[in-house]
Amino acid sequence: MDLKLLDVEPTEAERVVVDLFTGMGRDQLLPALHAVNDRVGWISQGALNHICRVLHIPPAEAYGVASFYSLFSLTERPAKVVHVCVDLACQVNGAKALCDRLTDELGPAGAKSGWLRSPCLGVCEKAPAALAFEAGEVAKEQLLAPTHAGEVIAVAAAGSSRSDDGRAEMPQAGSPGLRLLKRVGVVDPESLDDYRATGGYTALRTALLLGPSGVIREVTDAKLMGRGGAAFPTGRKWDATARQPVRPHYLVCNADESEPGTFKDRLLMEGDPFAVIESMTIAGFAAGCSKGYLYLRGEYPRALHLLRNAIAKARERNFLGENIMGHEGFSFDIEIRRGAGAYICGEETAIFNSIEGFRGEPRSKPPFPVEQGLFGKPTVVNNVETLVNVPVILTEGCEAYTRIGTSGSTGPKLFCLSGNVSRPGVYEVPFGTTLGALLELAGGVPPGRELRAVLLGGAAGGFVRPDELDLPLTLEDARAAGTTLGSGVVLVLDDTADLGSFLVRIAAFFRDESCGQCVPCRIGTVRQEEAMHRLVGKRPLSTSAQDLQLLREVGQVMRDSSICGLGQTAWNAIESALDRLGYAEEATS
Amino acid sequence: MTIVEIGLPKRLVELTLDGESVRVPEGATILDACTAVGKSIPTLCYGDTLKPANACRVCMVEVEGSRTLVPSCSRKVEPGMVVRTESERTRHSRKLVLELLGSATDLSTTPHVDEWMSACGADPSRFGPDAETKLQPTTVDNPLYVRDYGKCIMCYKCVDACGDQWQNSFAISVAGRGFDARISTEFATPLPESACVYCGNCIEVCPTGALSFKREHDKRQDGTWDESKQSQTTTICTFCGVGCNLTLHVQDNEIVKVTSPHESTVTHGNLCIKGRFGWQHVQNR
Numbered sequence: 001m002d003l004k005l006l007d008v009e010p011t012e013a014e015r016v017v018v019d020l021f022t023g024m025g026r027d028q029l030l031p032a033l034h035a036v037n038d039r040v041g042w043i044s045q046g047a048l049n050h051i052c053r054v055l056h057i058p059p060a061e062a063y064g065v066a067s068f069y070s071l072f073s074l075t076e077r078p079a080k081v082v083h084v085c086v087d088l089a090c091q092v093n094g095a096k097a098l099c100d101r102l103t104d105e106l107g108p109a110g111a112k113s114g115w116l117r118s119p120c121l122g123v124c125e126k127a128p129a130a131l132a133f134e135a136g137e138v139a140k141e142q143l144l145a146p147t148h149a150g151e152v153i154a155v156a157a158a159g160s161s162r163s164d165d166g167r168a169e170m171p172q173a174g175s176p177g178l179r180l181l182k183r184v185g186v187v188d189p190e191s192l193d194d195y196r197a198t199g200g201y202t203a204l205r206t207a208l209l210l211g212p213s214g215v216i217r218e219v220t221d222a223k224l225m226g227r228g229g230a231a232f233p234t235g236r237k238w239d240a241t242a243r244q245p246v247r248p249h250y251l252v253c254n255a256d257e258s259e260p261g262t263f264k265d266r267l268l269m270e271g272d273p274f275a276v277i278e279s280m281t282i283a284g285f286a287a288g289c290s291k292g293y294l295y296l297r298g299e300y301p302r303a304l305h306l307l308r309n310a311i312a313k314a315r316e317r318n319f320l321g322e323n324i325m326g327h328e329g330f331s332f333d334i335e336i337r338r339g340a341g342a343y344i345c346g347e348e349t350a351i352f353n354s355i356e357g358f359r360g361e362p363r364s365k366p367p368f369p370v371e372q373g374l375f376g377k378p379t380v381v382n383n384v385e386t387l388v389n390v391p392v393i394l395t396e397g398c399e400a401y402t403r404i405g406t407s408g409s410t411g412p413k414l415f416c417l418s419g420n421v422s423r424p425g426v427y428e429v430p431f432g433t434t435l436g437a438l439l440e441l442a443g444g445v446p447p448g449r450e451l452r453a454v455l456l457g458g459a460a461g462g463f464v465r466p467d468e469l470d471l472p473l474t475l476e477d478a479r480a481a482g483t484t485l486g487s488g489v490v491l492v493l494d495d496t497a498d499l500g501s502f503l504v505r506i507a508a509f510f511r512d513e514s515c516g517q518c519v520p521c522r523i524g525t526v527r528q529e530e531a532m533h534r535l536v537g538k539r540p541l542s543t544s545a546q547d548l549q550l551l552r553e554v555g556q557v558m559r560d561s562s563i564c565g566l567g568q569t570a571w572n573a574i575e576s577a578l579d580r581l582g583y584a585e586e587a588t589s
Numbered sequence: 590m591t592i593v594e595i596g597l598p599k600r601l602v603e604l605t606l607d608g609e610s611v612r613v614p615e616g617a618t619i620l621d622a623c624t625a626v627g628k629s630i631p632t633l634c635y636g637d638t639l640k641p642a643n644a645c646r647v648c649m650v651e652v653e654g655s656r657t658l659v660p661s662c663s664r665k666v667e668p669g670m671v672v673r674t675e676s677e678r679t680r681h682s683r684k685l686v687l688e689l690l691g692s693a694t695d696l697s698t699t700p701h702v703d704e705w706m707s708a709c710g711a712d713p714s715r716f717g718p719d720a721e722t723k724l725q726p727t728t729v730d731n732p733l734y735v736r737d738y739g740k741c742i743m744c745y746k747c748v749d750a751c752g753d754q755w756q757n758s759f760a761i762s763v764a765g766r767g768f769d770a771r772i773s774t775e776f777a778t779p780l781p782e783s784a785c786v787y788c789g790n791c792i793e794v795c796p797t798g799a800l801s802f803k804r805e806h807d808k809r810q811d812g813t814w815d816e817s818k819q820s821q822t823t824t825i826c827t828f829c830g831v832g833c834n835l836t837l838h839v840q841d842n843e844i845v846k847v848t849s850p851h852e853s854t855v856t857h858g859n860l861c862i863k864g865r866f867g868w869q870h871v872q873n874r
Contacts, residue, residue, distance in 0.1 A: 004760075004784035006775060045776055058759030058784065059775035061752075067764040067773075074776065342766070359763065364643040364663060516743065516763070516770030519646050520682075523689040526768045527716050541717045550716065557685035560658045560678055561646045568657060 005053060010046035013039055018050045027375075028055055029357035033066055034298075034338055041081065041135035042073040042111075057357070068359045068515075069340035070119075071133075071298045077111035080134040082144075082156050083299070084109075086117045088260045088459065089124035089418035091505055092497055093146070098128050101149035106156060114156045119343065119509060120260035121145075121299050124418035124491075125169045125425045131299060132156075141301040142166075166302050168267045171425040171442070179392045179404075179412050180385070181428045184271030189306050192313040195274040201319060203391030207282045208327045210394075212242060215286040219390060222398035223410045228254055228346075228383030229460070229486045230565070231475050234390075237380055240370040241287040244378035251284045251292035252355070252374060252381045256339050256346035258297055259458035260509060261489035264414040265384035267426045269296070269303035272388070273310035277334065279387035281320065282394070284332040287380045292332065295351050297339045307336055343513035347564050348381040349373075350515065361517045362564035385414055385488075405431030409474035413488065417442040420449065420494035429473070436469030438490060449494040453581050457486020459506050460569035462576035483576065500536035503577055507532040510570040521567030524558040528571065535587045544588040548578065604670040619650055619661035619672055628674060631683065631705045633690075633796050634744035635662040638857045639754055642745040646686050647705075651676045658682055684709040692716045693723050693768075695740045698798030721768065727806075730779040733787050733866055735806040736772075740799035743770055747791035747800060755859050760785040789865040793848060793858050805846055815840060823850060826864040831855065833864050844868050 010018065017035040021028050032055060036047045043066050052059045066072050071083075084102065086095045099109070099117065107113035115130075121143075123129040129145035132155050143166035144151055151162070172178060173185030188194045195201070207215045220235025241249055253276065257265040269276055280292045296304055311334055314320045322331040337355050339345050345354045349363035352374045373379025389411055393401045402410045409431035415438055418424045422443025429438060435454065445451050451466040462483040464471060471481055478485045493499065507529040516522045531547045531554070534540055540547050555571030562568045578584035599614035606622055613622045618641075623630050634645035641663035649658035653671035658678060673679060687706050691713030696702045705711070724739040745763065752759050760783045764773040774783040792800040801809075808814035819840045826833040834853040838846040847865050851858035 006778065006782075048775065058752075058762075060759055060762040060773070060784065063773065063775040064762030064764045068766050070766075364641075364660070511767060514767040516765070516767045518644050519686050519689055519742070522743070522768055522770065523693050524685075526721055527689065527692070530716070530720060553681070553685055554689075557682050557689070561649045561682045561686065562657075563643060563646075 003052060003056065003058060005059060006045055006049045008044075008046045008049050010044070010050040011040070014044065014047040015050060018047065018054055021051070021054050024055060026055060026057055026357040027355060029057060029062060029065055030337065030340065030354060033069075033072055034340065037072055037340075038135055038139035039137070041079040041133075042075065042077050044076070048074075055357075061358075065357065065359055069298075069342050070512075071341035073111060075111060078114050079136060080114060080132060080156065081111075082115045082130050082132045082152055083118035083121065084115055084130045084152060085119070085121040085123070085128060086505070087120035087509065088455070088491055088502065088505060089120070089424075090128040091502060092419045092491075092493065093127035095128045096501075098147070098149050098152070102152060105149070105153055115152065118299075119341075119512065120258065120262075122257055122263045122266050122297070123168075124261055124263050124416060127418065127424075130155075131301075143302065168263070168270055169425045170267065170271065171423045172427060178428050179396075180268065180388055180414060181271070181426070183275065184267055187272070189271055189273050190309050192274060192310070192317060192319075195272075199395065200274055201278055201325075203394040204278050204282055204285075204319070204325060206394045207285055208325060208330070212286045212288060215282060215394070216242060218393055218398045219286070222389075222393040222401040224386065224389055224393060224401075225409065225475060226383055227385035227389070227413070227488065229259065229457070229484075231485075234382065234386055237370060237382070238283065238287045241289075241378045241380045244371065246378055247288075248291065248377055249287055249289040250374040250377055250379040251280060251287060251289040252348075252351055252379060253280050253283075253292060253294045253384060253387060254346060254348065254351060254381055255294055255296040255300075255303070255384050256343075256351060257300075257384070257487070258339075258343040258346050258513075259460060259487045259489060260506075261418055261455065261458045261491045262416050262487045263418075264416050264426045264488055266300055266303055268384055268388055268414075269300070270306055273303070273306045274314065275388050275391060276307065276384055277310050277314050277320070279390050280334055281324065281332050282390050283380060283382060283387055285330055289380065290331050290333075292334045293355055293374070294334055294336045295339060295345070295355060296336055297346075298341055304336065304338065311336070342515075343509075344515045344564075344566055347566060350564070351381065352379070359515070361515045362566075364563060383487075406472070406474050406476070408476040413473065413485075415473070415488045415490050417490045417492065419455075419492040420445050420497060421492040422446055431474045432472050434469065435464065435471045435473055435490070438473065439469065439492065442492075445492060445494040449496060452493045452495050452497055452499065453577075455489065455491040455493070455573065457484040458489040458491075459509050459573055460565070461486040461489060462572050463581050465581060482580075484572075499577065499581070499583060503574055503583070504529070504532050504536050506573050510566065514566060514570075518561070518563045518567065520558045520560075521562045521570065524554045524562075524567065525570055527554050528558075528574070532574065538587075548584055548588065551578070602666050602668050604666050604668070604672060606672050607674055613666055615666075617666050619652075619659070619664050619666055619670075620648060622666055622672075623661065623674060630661055630674060631687075631701065632662055633699070633742060634746060636746050636749075636794050636796075638851050638859075639746055639749050639794060642749065644745050645690075645742060647683060647690075649679060649682045649686070650674045651679050680709055684711045687711040688713045688715070690742055692720050694742055694797070695724060695737075696742075696797065698740060699742075699796065723768075729803070731781050731787075731803075733789070733803055734780065734792065735801050735803055736780075737799050737801070737806075738771060740797045741772060742797055742799075743772070744796055746794040746796065747772060750790040750794045750859070751785075755857075756786070756788050756790050758784050758786050758788070761791070787862040787866065788860060789862070790859045793860075802846055808845065814845075819845065826860070828863040828867060833860055835860070835864055837868070843872060
């Protein structure tokens with residue numbers, strides 16, 4: 001293929017960082033775009049052109065990919081940009097007032113003013129949050145959480161004197177009985193020795209003794225279900241992949257945690273990065289993969305640094321690489337891939353396209369990932385939390401594991417509490433804990449307020465009412481109650497929360513994050529947002545009842561006919577607010 | 590003589606289609622099965638010479654046991670499958686997809702869409718006068734093509750025809766995301782500066798008239814385009830030795846468009862710039 005390139009050259013700085021990719025292929029497109037963005041803050045025509053020359057990619061396709069991600073800009077912007085979260089938990093905690101002040105003082109969000117509105121940054125326990133990226137010879141980033149307008153303005157202008165390192169709040173740190181979070185906030189996340197001193201790598205040793213089929217049997221018998229939202233049995237996924245005669249097999253750890261209100265995986269990766277690496281190694285061993293990709297959302301710089309450190313140290317000590325822990329013939333290594341601002345890339349097939357250097361659009365299933373996944377090969381895709389359950393299963397045994405939780409939902413579960421709650425944070429409880437007990441653990445709503453509603457499972461989840469607090473948090477009880485645990489979001493709204501604008505934000509989120517591939521989602525999410533604006537603003541098309549009818553019809557086609565889970569669930573939360581919380585009545589009265 | 594590839598005999602798969610038992614060769618799609626029994630399913634992004642893009646979602650049907658509806662153009666039949674093409678859910682989906690498309694894009698030159706809309710009672714105007722649309726001015730930046738992206742439904746067919754499925758020019762791609770997604774060259778540079786080789790294969794597959802030949806576009810503009818007065822004659826291109834079939838569309842003794850039969854084993858409907866546009870000399874009188 002002869003490439004026709006634009007007649008534009010890169011700057012010297014751009015050329016230097018792009019030339020490092022010489023000899024590599026299409027799958028390095030996203031890393032190359034990141035390299036340019038880290039160096040100069042945006043992707044110029046010359047830089048994109050040079051990426052295309054070096055990686056041998058048609059410029060139109062590279063442009064299509066670069067324009068897919070919201071963290072990249074194809075027009076000039078300053079080296080430093082502050083992304084201000086306007087999503088659910090931050091909205092509840094004053095993001096709107098913050099943005100209003102920024103608009104007054106810095107000008108409207110955009111390249112000129114140096115600040116941008118951002119979807120959920122995954123720091124919901126410290127809302128409102130902002131994240132500054134500064135391009136340069138050494139790219140810098142700074143998490144501001146919780147923040148205020150004055151700080152964002154100061155950071156956008158120069159620097160900030162903020163002394164904390166963006167560490168997560170961890171209300172349960174050091175509590176006895178924790179399994180998934182036992183090291184978080186207690187053990188030095190940079191030290192492999194500390195990790196090993198607290199039981200690290202004993203599970204991998206057990207796995208190597210059990211053999212791949214033994215590991216799969218343990219995980220299957222433990223009845224481990226995926227924690228990313230779909231709750232698919234992990235053992236079955238591994239087994240189906242392991243049985244595929246085609247080689248190689250791949251493992252993808254889905255750390256593109258972007259569901260609004262979700263931040264559990266960030267806590268695990270920042271607080272216990274070696275556990276993520278060990279768990280991936282065990283999964284790779286079981287499913288016959290020699291390479292694992294850790295797809296990390298671009299908004300998690302702290303997790304990125306800690307995971308890079310963990311991988312480097314694991315390699316040094318032969319916990320990654322060839323003949324791991326002396327086990328002849330078992331080789332496995334991990335490559336981190338940074339996302340660049342696209343919720344859809346957490347979809348299990350969109351993640352493949354993103355890694356391969358294509359637009360992060362979901363693929364049609366079948367074929368399923370276990371048959372044809374990354375690079376067309378059998379692939380296991382697991383969420384971070386799912387994976388870190390595996391060492392627990394192997395060290396405690398599958399029988400002990402199944403005694404945690406209920407018979408239909410085994411093991412410990414992480415929940416992300418945020419919104420109007422006294423002690424927001426990630427909480428580990430056994431499946432079966434009631435919603436009320438979990439809220440109590442987090443201190444309930446602030447004093448003097450009353451609970452209005454709880455959003456379970458995130459923007460793709462559903463609301464429950466204050467009279468439903470006795471709901472046991474299990475997959476089966478949630479299903480029976482017509483709701484979902486999703487990715488473990490428990491976003492609390494009290495009587496001060498503005499439910500209408502909360503719902504409009506949910507609609508806006510799906511519109512912004514739709515990849516645009518299929519009609520029901522691409523246009524349906526826009527019509528849903530328009531109708532929500534009318535409904536909430538009491539400016540109906542003719543009557544609010546008609547707008548409700550439109551919403552229901554559009555919601556149905558998105559659910560029935562969208563390609564992937566994004567479109568299929570884009571109507572869930574709004575539907576539950578209308579029917580379960582009675583917002584339909586409120587809006588039409 | 591046309592060479593027809595017969596291939597190995599295929600096992601027949603039996604399925605239930607709208608209550609009737611149907612047998613089709615293994616590997617056939619639900620759409621193939623519908624076509625075989627004379628059932629017409631609307632399609633837009635489906636192309637007989639392209640791999641299914643699964644994007645437009647007008648051909649969705651209900652398959653028993655499936656949580657969501659499935660695209661009939663790509664889903665392969667399985668033994669015992671129970672398919673419903675006229676169920677309540679299917680009809681609702683078809684109607685809404687057409688309404689959503691019609692509310693955002695100009696479908697005035699999309700064949701059959703009026704029949705489909707009236708068959709299911711679709712009314713794109715019910716999203717209100719302020720519904721956001723993709724309407725935009727027509728792009729004319731070269732003497733051969735017109736790109737009217739207000740009519741584009743993002744079916745991916747032009748991108749696939751330009752890319753690895755046929756032409757391997759990769760001049761265009763889908764850019765942006767969500768409702769902002771669009772067909773574009775790199776940085777939206779004009780076509781003459783892009784990798785475009787003017788084969789016209791994108792226009793051949795465009796289902797809505799968003800892409801058209803300049804000649805056709807001009808004649809439509811001045812009201813002289815009249816398909817009822819056109820004859821079609823298939824001949825062989827004389828430019829090189831490949832032997833592509835050309836179908837000359839002639840109106841008032843003048844060539845107004847050149848296509849190629851999709852079933853031609855030489856072209857599969859594709860041509861190069863010479864076959865597609867190199868006919869002016871014929872009309873030098």
